[in-house]
Amino acid sequence: MLKTIPVKKLITGMYLHKLCGSWVQHPFWRSAFLLKNPKDIKTIIDSGVAEVIIDTNKGLDVQLEVSPATQPDTPAKVAAASTDPAKPTANKQKNKLAEWRRAKAICESSKEAMTSMFQDVRMGKVVNVDAAQPLVDEISSSVSSSADTLITMARLKTCDNYTYMHSVAVCAMMIALARELGLSEKQISLAGVGGLMHDLGKAMMPLEILNNPGKLSELEFSVMKTHPAEGYKLLQANKTKQLEVLDIVLHHHEKFDGTGYPQGLKGEDISLLSRMAAVCDVYDAITSTRPYKEGWDPALSLKRMISWQGHFDPQILQAFVKIIGIYPIGALVRLETGRLAVVMEQTSGRLLAPLVKVFFATKPKGPIAIELVDLAAPRCKDRIVGLENAEQWGFKNLEDLWQPQ
Numbered sequence: 001m002l003k004t005i006p007v008k009k010l011i012t013g014m015y016l017h018k019l020c021g022s023w024v025q026h027p028f029w030r031s032a033f034l035l036k037n038p039k040d041i042k043t044i045i046d047s048g049v050a051e052v053i054i055d056t057n058k059g060l061d062v063q064l065e066v067s068p069a070t071q072p073d074t075p076a077k078v079a080a081a082s083t084d085p086a087k088p089t090a091n092k093q094k095n096k097l098a099e100w101r102r103a104k105a106i107c108e109s110s111k112e113a114m115t116s117m118f119q120d121v122r123m124g125k126v127v128n129v130d131a132a133q134p135l136v137d138e139i140s141s142s143v144s145s146s147a148d149t150l151i152t153m154a155r156l157k158t159c160d161n162y163t164y165m166h167s168v169a170v171c172a173m174m175i176a177l178a179r180e181l182g183l184s185e186k187q188i189s190l191a192g193v194g195g196l197m198h199d200l201g202k203a204m205m206p207l208e209i210l211n212n213p214g215k216l217s218e219l220e221f222s223v224m225k226t227h228p229a230e231g232y233k234l235l236q237a238n239k240t241k242q243l244e245v246l247d248i249v250l251h252h253h254e255k256f257d258g259t260g261y262p263q264g265l266k267g268e269d270i271s272l273l274s275r276m277a278a279v280c281d282v283y284d285a286i287t288s289t290r291p292y293k294e295g296w297d298p299a300l301s302l303k304r305m306i307s308w309q310g311h312f313d314p315q316i317l318q319a320f321v322k323i324i325g326i327y328p329i330g331a332l333v334r335l336e337t338g339r340l341a342v343v344m345e346q347t348s349g350r351l352l353a354p355l356v357k358v359f360f361a362t363k364p365k366g367p368i369a370i371e372l373v374d375l376a377a378p379r380c381k382d383r384i385v386g387l388e389n390a391e392q393w394g395f396k397n398l399e400d401l402w403q404p405q
Contacts, residue, residue, distance in 0.1 A: 001056045002141050004105055007049060010041045015059030018134055019044065020051040020109055032134065034059055051105075053138070099142075103150040106142050107168060110135060114164035114196070121203035121234065129193060129240045136171060136192040143175045148346055151176065152329045163202060163210070166284055171195035173280040174273075176323045177316070181276075187244075191273050194248030198277055201231025201249065213291035228253055229262050244273055252277035257310030275313040279305070279320045282312075298328035299343075299387050326351045330402050332388045332395070335373075338362045340388060342402045347376040352384065357401055360393075370401075 002017055010016075014035050032055075035041060044052065054061075113135050121127055142150045150172045174195035178188040202210060205227055209220045216224060232250040240246060251265060251274035258266030260278070270278075282305065289295040296304070302321055305312065325346045327333055333341055333356065341356035353375035361368045375383060390398055 002053050002102075002138065003056055003062070004051055004053050004102065005062055006051055007041075007045050009062050010035065010044065010052065010054075011060060012036055012038060012041070013060040015055045015057075016044075016052060017055040018053040018109075018138060019047070019049045020053065020105070099146040099149045103142055103146070103152075106138055106150065107165065110139065110168040110171075111161055111164050114167050115161075117200070118164065118203040121200065127200070127234065127238050129197060129235065129238070129242060129245060132193060132196055133189075136175075136189060136196060139168070139172050139196075140175050140188065140192055143172055143179075148325070148329055151324070162288060162290065163199065166288065167196050167199055169284040170198060170277065170280045173284065173320075173323070174276060177276050177280060177320055178273075180319045180323050181272075181316070187273070190242060190244040191248075191276060193242065194245045194273055194277060195280060197231070197235065197245055198248050198252045198281065199227065199231070200234060201227035201229065204230040204234065215292050225253075225261055244271070247271050248274050248277045250274075252281050254278060255311050256313050259310070270313075272316075275316050276320075279312050279316055283320070283324070294391065297331055297387065297390060298324070299326065299331035299333070300389070302326070302328070303387070322351070325354060327354050327384060327387075330399060332390045332393075332398060333384045334362070334386045334388050335382045336385050337382050339368065339382075340393070341373065342398055344372065344402050347374070350376040353380075356384075359401060 004020065012035050015032070016035055017032050113132070117127060117132075139150065151169065171192050172195075174191040175188055178191040183191070202224075205224060209216065209223055212220065228250050232246055235246055235249060248271075250262070251270055254260035254263065254265045254270045254274060255278065256267060256270070256275065258264050283301060286301050286304075287295045287298050302324065305317065306321075325343070327343045329343050329345065331343045333343060335341060335356075335358070338361060339358045340360040340362065341358040343354045344357050345355040347353050347355060355372065355374050355376075358371045358373055359367060373382060374380060390396075
């Protein structure tokens with residue numbers, strides 16, 4: 001299990017997975033290793049790094065700090081706790097908050113890594129794809145624990161950091177999708193690396209086009225359409241050996257019906273990983289807010305993607321819906337009782353019955369007491385009857401309702 005801790009809690013016997021901070025600031029030649037020498041801990045502290053990530057499966061965990069006043073639980077206390085109906089819910093919320101904070105930390109470090117990588121490309125420096133593997137492993141570990149948490153967190157990007165966080169979001173979705181499709185661990189890893197690198201060619205685009213706050217002209221779009229080929233040439237020149245990653249970079253804008261670019265490949269002539277990347281790339285793009293448009297509602301985005309005949313491999317799109325959910329986190333839905341709610345969490349095996357937060361009544365129209373409703377609960381009589389458009393209702397900052405506080 002990966003765990004972020006302050007450097008002052010490091011002890012010998014812990015397995016150092018990663019230093020939190022810029023990926024180029026590492027006082028060791030190894031990216032991960034077992035801490036055996038106290039001098040290594042001093043070196044980490046002296047480097048100015050505030051936090052590190054340890055792997056408790058490969059080394060020691062943080063030592064618990066026990067207060068002198070703390071008494072061991074008596075059997076009566078344990079029994080009382082086990083019968084407390086509020087305990088499971090409280091623990092679940094606590095775990096969810098911990099997952100959210102971990103995802104947030106990963107997104108921050110990933111953004112720094114991608115920003116650094118794009119800057120290196122613009123400066124003509126060599127890009128080492130292998131150096132991104134620890135970052136992909138970290139994202140993969142988070143997706144294993146809670147796929148919807150990291151994917152949702154990565155969706156909360158700003159216009160300024162879109163290019164970098166888009167790559168992180170696609171990486172996370174590629175990993176989750178690869179697992180849903182039952183691919184091997186090697187293919188899952190390659191899918192993640194390809195997702196992280198898929199838009200690297202945008203670093204070669206003129207900044208006035210890349211940062212254009214409006215809709216691109218026909219000429220500007222024709223230039224932007226060269227980014228897959230530019231990214232492919234860039235990684236080829238840097239002697240990237242992973243052919244699957246190169247393929248994703250070059251072909252993530254191909255369409256299943258052959259109308260995509262740069263080569264107009266059709267059907268299974270497009271590799272499996274590139275067909276997956278096409279779905280993940282488009283979903284994150286249309287759900288993200290850009291200077292020239294508001295991001296679409298997640299559930300409405302899936303509905304529209306399904307309606308685009310010929311754009312995606314149908315089987316891959318079906319698997320993608322399973323990992324995102326028919327009603328993704330943050331979707332605004334109308335319940336049969338006439339109330340509006342936002343989706344908080346997916347329910348395992350119940351795509352149509354997520355956990356929702358009710359906050360508004362349609363008749364009479366107005367806000368109501370906020371309530372969590374588990375639509376999958378046996379006694380719950382309510383259900384989702386449709387999707388709603390937040391903009392049409394005048395709702396702003398709905399994320400304040402579904403983000404853990």
